[in-house]
Amino acid sequence: MRKANLILKALEDGTGILRLAPAWVPRDFLAPGRRLKLAPEDIYALGVQRGGIDERWLASTVKANNPGAPEDEGLSYVVIGDSEKAEKILLKEAISEFGETILGKDVVRKYGGWTVLTKFFDNEGPIPFHLHQKEEHAKKVGQASKPEAYYFPVQLNMVEGRFPYTFFGLNPGTKKSDIKKCIEKWEQGDNGILGYSRAYRLEPGTGWLVQAGILHAPGTLVTYEVQKASDIYAMYQSMVGDKRVSKDLLLSNVPPELRSDLDYIVDMIDWELNVDPKFKSHHHTKPFFTENPEETRKDGYTQKWIVYGTEEFSAKELTVLPNAKVKIRDEGAYGLVVVQGHGEIGKFEVEAPTMIRFGELTSDELFVSVEAAKEGVWIVNKSKVENLVMLKHFGPGNPATPKNLSNA
Numbered sequence: 001m002r003k004a005n006l007i008l009k010a011l012e013d014g015t016g017i018l019r020l021a022p023a024w025v026p027r028d029f030l031a032p033g034r035r036l037k038l039a040p041e042d043i044y045a046l047g048v049q050r051g052g053i054d055e056r057w058l059a060s061t062v063k064a065n066n067p068g069a070p071e072d073e074g075l076s077y078v079v080i081g082d083s084e085k086a087e088k089i090l091l092k093e094a095i096s097e098f099g100e101t102i103l104g105k106d107v108v109r110k111y112g113g114w115t116v117l118t119k120f121f122d123n124e125g126p127i128p129f130h131l132h133q134k135e136e137h138a139k140k141v142g143q144a145s146k147p148e149a150y151y152f153p154v155q156l157n158m159v160e161g162r163f164p165y166t167f168f169g170l171n172p173g174t175k176k177s178d179i180k181k182c183i184e185k186w187e188q189g190d191n192g193i194l195g196y197s198r199a200y201r202l203e204p205g206t207g208w209l210v211q212a213g214i215l216h217a218p219g220t221l222v223t224y225e226v227q228k229a230s231d232i233y234a235m236y237q238s239m240v241g242d243k244r245v246s247k248d249l250l251l252s253n254v255p256p257e258l259r260s261d262l263d264y265i266v267d268m269i270d271w272e273l274n275v276d277p278k279f280k281s282h283h284h285t286k287p288f289f290t291e292n293p294e295e296t297r298k299d300g301y302t303q304k305w306i307v308y309g310t311e312e313f314s315a316k317e318l319t320v321l322p323n324a325k326v327k328i329r330d331e332g333a334y335g336l337v338v339v340q341g342h343g344e345i346g347k348f349e350v351e352a353p354t355m356i357r358f359g360e361l362t363s364d365e366l367f368v369s370v371e372a373a374k375e376g377v378w379i380v381n382k383s384k385v386e387n388l389v390m391l392k393h394f395g396p397g398n399p400a401t402p403k404n405l406s407n408a
Contacts, residue, residue: 161220
C-alpha cells in the first residue's frame, strides 16, 4: 500500500510526469569510452571484475543480463520528493501497479506494458560482431526478440573515438558454410568473420534501424539506442583486436541441447536481411522534421523524428530555442533525457549535467505519462543563448510514429 501511495504522490506532484534516477550498467567484455558524463573515478565503481560502466539505461524496466549483477541493475527508479530526502521506487513497479494510468489502457492491454528499452552506450573500441535473436529463437530460452535502432547525438560525439565505423550484415554471396567455419575456428584466434561483412562510416546526427537477426559490430560513436525491452544477444566474433571474446557469449542464449548444433547457431542469422546488397538504403535513417520548421521556429521550437520505421518503438529530438516557452503535445507516453541546455519541463527544473557521480541523482531524465503527453507539456528554455535539447523515446502503440523508412 505504501508503494502505491508513493506512486500516486509522484504522479500528482509532477502532474503526470515522473523524475527518474540514472541507471548505470557495466560490461566486463568492453572498455568504456568515458563520454557519458560519469565521473572518471566512478567508471569502475562496481569493481574491476564487473567491468567499466559504459552504458546508461533510460526509462528501463529491464534487468541487465550481466553475470553477478544485483537484482536491480539496469532498472530505472522513480524519484519522489526533494533530492536531500528523496524516496525511490522502481519504474517497473510503478507501471505494474498503475500501467493504465501511466501508459494508457489500450497500450497495456495490447502490448502488456512498457516494452521498450532505451540506453546510451559508449565504448573505447568496437563491440564484437553479434546479433539479437529473432522471436522464434528467443522464445526457446524464455526471452523476447530485440529489434533496435541507433541515433548518434551530436552533443555526445564531439570526440568520435578510434573506430567510428560499424560492420553491418554479410557480403552478398556469403555462404552459411563460411560462417560455420568461423565458429569452428573460435579457439584458434581471430575467427575472421568480419572478412565477410562491410563497415559503414558513422555520422553524428543520423542513425540506423537494425532488425533482430542482423549481425552488427557497433563502432565508437556514443549511441542513443532504442530497442524492444530485452537484453538477449549472441556474439559471433572470437576476438576484438587482441582481446578474446568468450564463446559463452555466443552460446549463453542458445538452448543447452543445441549449443553444439552449428546449423541452429547459423540459422539464428536472418540470411535475407544480412546479405541484402542495398543494406544501407534499407536501414540507414536520417532525421526529418515532425512539422514545418519555419512555422514551429516562430513558436520557439523544432522537432525531428530520429527513430522510426517500426511499430515497436520510436524517438524524437526536441529543440526549444533560447528564452522560449512552448507547449508540446504527443500521442503516447514517453521517457526523455536532456542532452543540452537547462530550463523547466512541467514542474521540474532540468539541465544537461556536466559530471555525474555514481549513485547521485540528476535533473536530466523524466517520464511523461500518456494523459500528460496528450494534454501537452509546458517546456521553458531559461537560457538566453543556448538551445534546450532533449531526446524522447516512445514505446509501441504511438499512432503518430512513421511506420516505414520511406516516410522520411
